[in-house]
Amino acid sequence: MGMVSEFKAFIARGNVIDLAVAVVIGAAFGKIVTALVNGIVMPVLATLTGGVNVSEWKIVLDPATVDAAGNEVAEVAISYGMFIQSIIDFLLIAFVIFLFVKAYNRLKRAEEAAEETPAEPTEEVLLLREIRDSLRK
Template sequence: MGMMQEFKTFAVKGNVVDMAVGIIIGAAFGKIVTSLVSGVIMPPIGLLLGGVDFSDLQVVLKEAVGETPAVVISYGAFIQTLVDFTIIAFAIFMMVKGINSLKKKEEAKPASPPKPTAEEVLLTEIRDLLKSK
């Protein structure tokens, strides 16, 4: 099999396509959560804390001099990123938990036992006869 055929077989496999779709949806979901956190969740939290805008929280290590920008540690952006991560992690946890509960329900359904073959029936009869003697 040529290299192009092997690549085509690999690229078209369900797992690769599913993974690509998951990555694309995950990236979009991350943008949604970032927007939710920065536009909806953090403003009320900042208001409760006295009107603090978390994106502006920073420690200035060295003031700006002329054309040289200031050297700062932007810990507010870090706090916002932590909140983003926590929300995304919780949402993924809930999704995985839901999927696992669906899998458990599928596993809990008892499958009908397979019908014994003629050979198994014959062996069972022989076993029962030997037990009775």
């Protein structure tokens, strides 16, 4: 089997296509959640913290200065605000995925329960069974 035909067989499998669709949808969903966090959650948090943007939170180790030649020397700081914002993004994405998986599992369990319950025999089947039992006597 040649390399091209093996690749075609690999791509044609349903799992690969499902995975590709999941990655594309996941990337789009990540953008939606990031927009939610940046546009709604963080401004509310900034309001609660006195107007300070969370992504700008930092610990300044060495403040910005001007050297003898008049050039500005940038500050040295540990910027932990972006890290906190990324954690909030992650937690929101994980929570929404959890809700989707929970709903999917509930639907799947309902379908499995419906498949497991045998259907009630129709009236014709009941009549045929009655005739069969009568003939045995």
